[in-house]
Amino acid sequence: MNVVVNGESTGVVLGATLGVVVDGLGRGRRGFAAAVNEEVVPASCWDTTVLTDDDRVEILTAAQGG
């Protein structure tokens, strides 16, 4: 199935969790936050949050600003 990760369509295995997608970026998890379909998902729930086709996933972290 396909989900949209940070604006880009990405193929993932059926039943993939948010945790799998975050780890797929290869940048660890520290200082990250994630939202699925504009809803915040706490890090403690990433490994139990199963994605479905066309979910919009945002994975965010600190950037220079303000």
Place this chain on the structure above:
Amino acid sequence: MGTGGATSLDALEAALRASGTAVATVALRRVDVDSRGSLLDVLTRVGVRLLPNTAGCFTAREAVLTAQLAREAFNTDWIKLEVIGDDVTLLPDPVELLDAAETLVDDGFAVLAYTNDDPVTARRLAQLGCAAVMPLGSPIGSGLGIRNPHNIALIVEQASVPVVLDAGIGTASDAALAMELGCDAVLVASAVTRAQDPARMAAAMRHAVEAGYHARHAGRIPRRWHAVRSTPQQGAPKLTTIDLGAP
């Protein structure tokens, strides 16, 4: 200090250290898998407290979601709430700002609200329960200094929460003026990070903030229209008898 505008993480680290700041703002952006170095590592090493912001948000809804994500990412309830009205001036949208502030305060955030230099909006934000108000001196990144010192003084006068002068500072004298007007702190980003020598400008800001703070509390002399002698006339020698016709 704000962390925006630095040309490298090394330059940012040097500036943060030179500034003596206790707090640094960070934005929340999509993870860049190609990025090198970690901003969080730098901020941890310097030992500053993180103040996430909602930079780039145009609506209360976006700002609230961004704040909630920042809380998850950085494990802090502090949020610098920024809701702007347009891309040209980057000025705050007071309607969306007040809406977002109310929601975030109810959700348990310590809201530091970036606001126009309007005493009424600042008062409303404090009444809503914001932890601090952050009036702008002039538009973000403009370096135009404090365009309405009187309004900043009014905001300070009525403030029930700390006042942090945010945005518009161009050089050290602007920061000193903010403190002389009674602000509790200043937030400086572009003025430092985009200076030719960021670490040196950061040091200048540090001195300016200290100078302004002490001047504020030292009790300045009143402004007078005419001169007031500091040297007594009594005992002055009579050296000339020519009348020059002075008043």
